[in-house]
Amino acid sequence: xxxxxxFAFEVFPEIISAIGVTIGAxxxxxxxxxxxxxxxxxxxxxxxxxxxxxxxxxxxxxxxxPPLVQLFFIYFAFDMSPFVTGAIVLGVHYATYVSxxxxxxxxxxxxxxxxxxxxLNFSTAQTWQKVVLPQAIPPVIPMLGNYLxxxxxxxxxxxxxYVLEMLAVAQMIGSDTYRFLEPVTIVGFLFLVLSxxxxxxxRYLEKRSGQLPGSSEKGVKT
Amino acid sequence: xxxxxxxxxxxILQGLSTTVQAFLFGAALAYSIAIVAGxxxxxxxxIVRVVATIFVELFRGTSLLVQMFFFAFVFPSxxxxxxxxxxxxxxxxxxxxxxxxxxxxxxxxxxxxxxxKEAAISLNMSKFQRMRLVILPQAFRIMLPGIGNxxxxxxxxxxxxxxxxxxxxxxxxxxxxxxxxxxxxQIEIYTYLLLTYFVIALPLVLLTRWLExxxxxxxxxx
Numbered sequence: 101x102x103x104x105x106x107f108a109f110e111v112f113p114e115i116i117s118a119i120g121v122t123i124g125a126x127x128x129x130x131x132x133x134x135x136x137x138x139x140x141x142x143x144x145x146x147x148x149x150x151x152x153x154x155x156x157x158x159x160x161x162x163x164x165x166p167p168l169v170q171l172f173f174i175y176f177a178f179d180m181s182p183f184v185t186g187a188i189v190l191g192v193h194y195a196t197y198v199s200x201x202x203x204x205x206x207x208x209x210x211x212x213x214x215x216x217x218x219x220l221n222f223s224t225a226q227t228w229q230k231v232v233l234p235q236a237i238p239p240v241i242p243m244l245g246n247y248l249x250x251x252x253x254x255x256x257x258x259x260x261x262y263v264l265e266m267l268a269v270a271q272m273i274g275s276d277t278y279r280f281l282e283p284v285t286i287v288g289f290l291f292l293v294l295s296x297x298x299x300x301x302x303r304y305l306e307k308r309s310g311q312l313p314g315s316s317e318k319g320v321k322t
Numbered sequence: 323x324x325x326x327x328x329x330x331x332x333x334i335l336q337g338l339s340t341t342v343q344a345f346l347f348g349a350a351l352a353y354s355i356a357i358v359a360g361x362x363x364x365x366x367x368x369i370v371r372v373v374a375t376i377f378v379e380l381f382r383g384t385s386l387l388v389q390m391f392f393f394a395f396v397f398p399s400x401x402x403x404x405x406x407x408x409x410x411x412x413x414x415x416x417x418x419x420x421x422x423x424x425x426x427x428x429x430x431x432x433x434x435x436x437x438x439k440e441a442a443i444s445l446n447m448s449k450f451q452r453m454r455l456v457i458l459p460q461a462f463r464i465m466l467p468g469i470g471n472x473x474x475x476x477x478x479x480x481x482x483x484x485x486x487x488x489x490x491x492x493x494x495x496x497x498x499x500x501x502x503x504x505x506x507x508q509i510e511i512y513t514y515l516l517l518t519y520f521v522i523a524l525p526l527v528l529l530t531r532w533l534e535x536x537x538x539x540x541x542x543x544x
Contacts, residue, residue: 101399164474164523165516166481169492173512176499256387260485267388280395288384288392296383 101281108282111273115266115286122265125187126252132191133247137198141206142228144199159196167193168257175261186258194247194254201243205236242306249295249302256287266290323506324513330498331514337494338518344411344480344490349473351416352423356469359420360427361453374424381421387482390414394486411483419476426468430461463537470530477523491515 143155162170171189175182209232217227259268270283362374381389393410405413434457442452484492495515499508 160527161520164478164527165519166478166492168481168484169495169512169515169519172492172495172499173509173516176505176508176512253385256385257482259387267385267391271391274395280391281399284388284391284396288388291385291388292380292383296379299383 101279103285104279104282107277107279108286111270111283112286114273115269115283116290118264118266118269119290121183121263122252122255125183125190125255125258125263125265126248128187129190129194129251129255130248132188133194133198133251134244136192136195138202140195140199141202144203145206159199162193162196167254168260171257171261182258182261182263185261186255186263190251190254190257194251197250198244198247201240201247202236204243205240206232208239209235239309242302242309245298245302245305249298252295252298253291324510326502326507326510327514330507330511331518333498334491334494334511334515334518337489337491340408340483340488340490340493341480341522344408344415344483344488345477347408347412348415348419348476348480351412352418352420352472352476353469355416355420356423356427359424360431363424363428364431378421378424381417382425386414386418386479387485389418390482390486407483407486407488411480411486411488415476415479415483419472419479422475423469423472426465426472427461430464430468431457433464434460466533466537467530470526470533473530474523474526477526478519481519491518 140155140159144152144159146152146155167190170193171186174180174189175185178185180188213231213235214227217231222230255265256267258265259271262268266287267284270280270287273283274280359374359378362370363378365371365374390411393405393414394407397410398404438456438460439452442456447455480490481492483490484496487493492515495511498511502508502511
């Protein structure tokens with residue numbers, strides 16, 4: 101089989117019309133993972149031991165099992181639209197990764213900062229909000245950016261529960277026409293074109309953020 | 323609920339050997355690629371560096387599932403020979419995770435202090451001796467956590483061979499689901515599947531942690 105430009109041009113609009121679904125799922129899942137990730141980190145640091153152990157256990161379990169299986173599990177257990185299921189499952193899966201990033205950021209804030217805010221009579225909530233998080237988050241922003249790209253590249257999984265993202269469309273074209281070469285290559289190309297420049301940009305940010313005042317080496321390393 | 327364990331679990335476990343084989347094949351390929359590509363990216367020769375970088379970015383920039391589709395559906399129509407679905411799945415896993423792991427190798431090699439290399443040169447060691455006796459043993463210790471995490475990701479990634487109809491555990495569970503349409507059975511099936519993946523990943527996690535500890539023994543941390 102050789103590359104057929106005419107066929108490629110014919111199917112290109114069909115595939116690119118699904119890019120909205122791909123990007124929508126990425127953004128929705130990313131939003132969930134950033135928020136839930138922070139919640140998980142804070143819960144894990146709770147001084148109430150049973151709670152922090154429970155959260156640590158849940159994080160480990162989610163990280164150690166395949167997102168595809170989690171996707172099937174939630175899809176068949178709950179009656180939600182495939183898109184919503186997909187965004188939630190990917191979001192929750194990567195929240196466990198994102199929470200490790202937050203943790204590295206928080207651990208890079210020196211203990212003296214806690215002591216200083218105690219000396220100023222700040223409450224725990226105030227310390228988190230005004231002292232720790234503002235110092236912990238900015239240095240890890242590039243690492244958080246990495247997970248946006250990771251999530252983007254994981255969205256083809258959603259074709260498993262019939263979300264019509266780019267790869268699902270390519271597969272449909274393939275099984276209709278018996279030509280997989282062009283559709284699958286186009287999808288790969290689109291992923292490359294969108295993710296590679298973003299990855300370069302994040303690497304640039306990472307390099308730069310290492311030079312920002314207040315960011316420690318530990319929080320920035322990947 | 324959870325009353326059919328005697329029927330469901332053995333059926334799912336029939337896919338265990340496929341999952342494990344895909345993992346072992348993928349891991350063997352991935353870590354061979356990782357060492358070659360990782361070292362190639364630190365090469366003095368620009369051409370070697372460029373080729374390795376293109377390879378790594380190509381497999382990191384497109385999605386694993388897209389690559390699996392490529393090997394399974396596109397490759398057979400391009401190549402004059404046929405490849406089995408197992409080989410297609412294994413190649414995609416090996417290339418994709420190999421590209422990621424090559425970054426771990428590269429990072430580890432670069433993090434060995436320059437003084438070590440200089441000391442080896444002053445002892446009149448050849449380039450090969452330097453790499454084998456001085457750089458790699460130290461880099462290996464730094465690599466271990468990254469390689470361990472990569473292996474867990476690889477194990478989770480094997481579930482994607484479901485999409486190319488390779489009868490792994492996820493695929494077996496899907497067959498089971500087709501025959502048991504009651505909601506409670508479906509939840510039951512995927513619960514067993516999740517737990518099985520967890521049980522397989524657990525020794526991998528523990529081994530990684532143990533290796534990390536062993537590798538840091540007798541090394542000053544300052």
